[in-house]
Amino acid sequence: MTAAPIIDPARFLHDELSQASPDLMRELLATFINALLSAQADAVCGAEYGSRSAERVNSRNGYRHRDLDTRAGTIDVAIPKLRSGSFFPEWLLERHRRAEAALTTVVATCYLLGVSTRRMDKLVRTLGITGLSKSQVSQMAKDLDAQVEAFRTRPLNEGPYTFVAADALTLKVREGGRVVKVAVMIATGVNADGYREILGIHTATTESESGWLGFFRDMVARGLSGVALVTSDAHAGLVEAIGATLPNASWQRCRTHYAANLMTVTPKSQWGWVKALLHSVYDQPDAEAVHAQFDRVLEGLYEKLPAVGDHLESARCDILAFTEFPREVWRQIWSNNPQERLNREVRRRTDVVGIFPNRDAIIRLVGAVLAEQHDEWAEQRRYLGLEVLAKARAVLTDREAGPQQEVNSPKTAALIAS
Numbered sequence: 001m002t003a004a005p006i007i008d009p010a011r012f013l014h015d016e017l018s019q020a021s022p023d024l025m026r027e028l029l030a031t032f033i034n035a036l037l038s039a040q041a042d043a044v045c046g047a048e049y050g051s052r053s054a055e056r057v058n059s060r061n062g063y064r065h066r067d068l069d070t071r072a073g074t075i076d077v078a079i080p081k082l083r084s085g086s087f088f089p090e091w092l093l094e095r096h097r098r099a100e101a102a103l104t105t106v107v108a109t110c111y112l113l114g115v116s117t118r119r120m121d122k123l124v125r126t127l128g129i130t131g132l133s134k135s136q137v138s139q140m141a142k143d144l145d146a147q148v149e150a151f152r153t154r155p156l157n158e159g160p161y162t163f164v165a166a167d168a169l170t171l172k173v174r175e176g177g178r179v180v181k182v183a184v185m186i187a188t189g190v191n192a193d194g195y196r197e198i199l200g201i202h203t204a205t206t207e208s209e210s211g212w213l214g215f216f217r218d219m220v221a222r223g224l225s226g227v228a229l230v231t232s233d234a235h236a237g238l239v240e241a242i243g244a245t246l247p248n249a250s251w252q253r254c255r256t257h258y259a260a261n262l263m264t265v266t267p268k269s270q271w272g273w274v275k276a277l278l279h280s281v282y283d284q285p286d287a288e289a290v291h292a293q294f295d296r297v298l299e300g301l302y303e304k305l306p307a308v309g310d311h312l313e314s315a316r317c318d319i320l321a322f323t324e325f326p327r328e329v330w331r332q333i334w335s336n337n338p339q340e341r342l343n344r345e346v347r348r349r350t351d352v353v354g355i356f357p358n359r360d361a362i363i364r365l366v367g368a369v370l371a372e373q374h375d376e377w378a379e380q381r382r383y384l385g386l387e388v389l390a391k392a393r394a395v396l397t398d399r400e401a402g403p404q405q406e407v408n409s410p411k412t413a414a415l416i417a418s
Contacts, residue, residue, distance in 0.1 A: 030075040033068075033092065041080035041087055059083045068092070145360070148367035151374070152201050156219065160226020161189035162392050163329075163384075164199065165339045166242075167232060167254070168207045169346060171366075173356040182359060183207040184366055185215050186346070188339065189224070194382035194389055196338070198374040199224060201367050203359050209237030216245040228396040229325065231339070233257035234318065248399060253318035255282065256340050265311050274301070274308060287323035294320065326391045329384070338383075342373060 038049065041060060047053035049060050063078040080087055166187045173182050183206055187199040200219050204211030212235075216224075227249040230242050234253055242251055259278060266274050277297045284290040294316065301309035322330040349369050356362045377383070384392075 026070075026075060029070065030077070033075065034078045037078065037080060037089055037092075040089065041082070044087060045082070058085065144364050144368045148364055148371060151198075151371045152363070152367055154222070156197075156199060156223035158191035158193065158195075158197065159223060160393070161191055161197070161199065161224055162226060162228045162389055162396070163231070164189040164224075164227050164229070164246075164249070165231045165254075166212075166238060167339055167343060168235075168238075169343060169350075170207075171350055171356060171362055172354065173359055173362060175358070179355055180205075182362070183211060184346075184362060185212065186342070186366075186370065187215070187219060188342065189227075190384050190389070192389070194384040194386055195380075196377045196383045198370045198377075201363065201370055203362055207235060207237065209240050212238045212241035213244060216241045220245050226393070226396070228392055228399075229321070234261070234315075248396065250321045250324060250399075251318070252321040253315065254339070255319070258315060258319055262308065262311055262315075266305065266308050270305060270308075274305070277301070278312075281320075286327055290320060290323050325395055326388070328388045329392050345369065345373065 042048050045056055045058040045060060047056040059082070061081045061083045064081055066077050066079060068075045068077045077092070079089065164187060166185065169184045169186070170181050171184055172179050174180075183204045185200075185202040185204065185207070187201075189197050189199045191197050200215065200222075202211070202215040202218065204214075224246075227246045229250045229252055230246060231252045231254055232238050232242070234257065239251060242249060259275065262274070262278065263271055277300065281290055281293050281297060284293050298309055298313055301312060346366055346369055349365060350356075350362075353361075353365065356365075
């Protein structure tokens, strides 16, 4: 049995084009979808709507209307109702959802890029959609959860991760009817091929030793190994966690964080030249020159600013740990301060939100931003060359061998031969 056409396509298209309606595409799509649903319902019933047939097994009983948000705008979908049983177009709609997958992806991407719900509502209205509430945006953004969870729990099997950097950001979240601050911990590393990776993200009530310890233990359990140097600020809990989970790694105090600490004890009028002196230490060509310049800077500071000199002297071991490695290594590591640039990018996205509704929302947004950055790093050129990494690993090998076996190390053997 061949069903008679419900509409005359040629006449319908001619009428619509003659009217030149700005909503032509949306109307065409709505008509097409509703015609398909009607034909599908007729097939289920075994006969056309309103006709008598011995093959009929069911009958129609009106429609239930449902809005469908599409890239062409919001469409009124008329879903046929049956007198017995139910009819639902699984190929078109998902139960308890009213937006197509493509629009969901767009909204989730806008959320990731830091577009506020107010601006997102204006955006979808320009597409002809009736509007999106905050709850709808949040529901669509949850599609990112599975991707973020897979990313932050993945095995770290691209090691050894010779260099690792860790830092924490403070974000606001609603908990127990009030707004509180939580610490968002982020770790990055350089893998065996010289590319940077996002190693993990973790949230804790406060930036404490227990929080950092749990974060580092999780990364070690996922495969973090071969770490020669960890760069971070001087948070006591963080330093203790590094020592407990990565006993063979050296700790380097972050240049940016230390400069901020030193500035607090320096007169504002003197900070310019003190900062220049500090940078002159890092700009030396080799380790011996770094330590010599550090001594000269201390002499100058003790003459004019004894308190600043004391502060710098107490941090000597912390900020000069990098001199254990070849110059090619630390010159690259300090260039452009990549960890701070990553933090600024995360801040740029999270500042739009302001106060997060819960911690899951923090993980969703920050995790998605970090996953995006991780993919960008994988497509860029190597952060460290393989030869430079080999020299850095040789330092770690000598350190792990200990003083008893140091004479047998290649570096020591070369010195003895010379």
